[in-house]
Amino acid sequence: MREAAFVKQNKEKWIAFEKAIHFNTKIDPDQLASGYIQLTNDLAYAQTYFPESKTLLYLNSLASQAHQKIYKNKKESRHRILDFWTTEFPLFFRHYHKTLGVAFLIFAVATAIGSLSVLNDDSFVRLILGDAYVNETLNNIAKGDPTAIYKGGSEIGSFLGITINNIRVAFLAYSFGVITSLGTAYILFSNGVMLGSFITFFYTQDVFFQANKQIWLHGTIEISVIIIAGCAGLIMGNSILFPKTYSRRISFMKGAKDGLKVVVSTIPFFIIAGFIEGFITRYSNMPSWLAFLIIGSSLAFIIFYYILYPILLKQKHDQRPA
Numbered sequence: 001m002r003e004a005a006f007v008k009q010n011k012e013k014w015i016a017f018e019k020a021i022h023f024n025t026k027i028d029p030d031q032l033a034s035g036y037i038q039l040t041n042d043l044a045y046a047q048t049y050f051p052e053s054k055t056l057l058y059l060n061s062l063a064s065q066a067h068q069k070i071y072k073n074k075k076e077s078r079h080r081i082l083d084f085w086t087t088e089f090p091l092f093f094r095h096y097h098k099t100l101g102v103a104f105l106i107f108a109v110a111t112a113i114g115s116l117s118v119l120n121d122d123s124f125v126r127l128i129l130g131d132a133y134v135n136e137t138l139n140n141i142a143k144g145d146p147t148a149i150y151k152g153g154s155e156i157g158s159f160l161g162i163t164i165n166n167i168r169v170a171f172l173a174y175s176f177g178v179i180t181s182l183g184t185a186y187i188l189f190s191n192g193v194m195l196g197s198f199i200t201f202f203y204t205q206d207v208f209f210q211a212n213k214q215i216w217l218h219g220t221i222e223i224s225v226i227i228i229a230g231c232a233g234l235i236m237g238n239s240i241l242f243p244k245t246y247s248r249r250i251s252f253m254k255g256a257k258d259g260l261k262v263v264v265s266t267i268p269f270f271i272i273a274g275f276i277e278g279f280i281t282r283y284s285n286m287p288s289w290l291a292f293l294i295i296g297s298s299l300a301f302i303i304f305y306y307i308l309y310p311i312l313l314k315q316k317h318d319q320r321p322a
Helices: 005-022 031-048 054-071 080-094 097-120 122-131 131-142 155-180 182-206 209-243 246-264 267-279 286-316
Strands: none
Touching: 005 054, 005 155, 005 182, 031 054, 031 097, 054 246, 080 246, 080 286, 097 122, 097 182, 097 209, 097 286, 122 131, 122 182, 155 182, 155 246, 155 267, 182 209, 209 246, 209 267, 209 286, 246 267, 267 286
């Protein structure tokens, strides 16, 4: 069927459905559901036979608006929050594992660049971290306590300040996606260079093991979820660069919503990281086995929740009978 004939055959049905959802026209729920199913069928047909047409853009937009209209007043389960964390989000995030891989790669390359730069130029770490921080850390190293900087201030004050700052960085990584993926890539890259410089600085001072044993207590979760927040920004940025069959506006709205869902998922983890940094990292005399138990448990939890669990859940979901 030619596109003109397809439009002529279905135009009145689409217009009537559009009026029903836009002007709150009274319509039987069964008729509304039937109209939505017909619309999605027409959308699938247009995607197959008219992939570059304005008809496809129109149907995409109408289907998106209809979905929001139909489900916005849906009665939520009392277990909605639990369902979100245990089922809805992991299944949703499985679709963005490749994007997470890209975010990790950007961060890893930047970290390597920061590390190599410090190894080849002693002044580079001062350029990245600032003279005040480097001088204070050198004094702490001379006193035999490389991570003494984490002992300053009250425990609660440190916890709140660190948590708020980490959440700010996460939303910054996400929000920079509004200027396409390049904006978020810049945030990931700059933070990666900073981490590489920071860690390698302790190596050049011969306190690598002692310092990292404390830093990664909170850093394991903190760095992991910054990368995940970067994934959220890339999702939004990619929606602008690669709208696929959607109009660029609809694609951006979908990407912004999906990215926000990802970055919101990181907030509890930043709270955990802030708690560890505020209340635990300051104890530099902690036994090594305990420190590495906390680090290993943190890493395992992140990998399980964001990578392994979504894969397992998706496999289980796909195996259910239709």
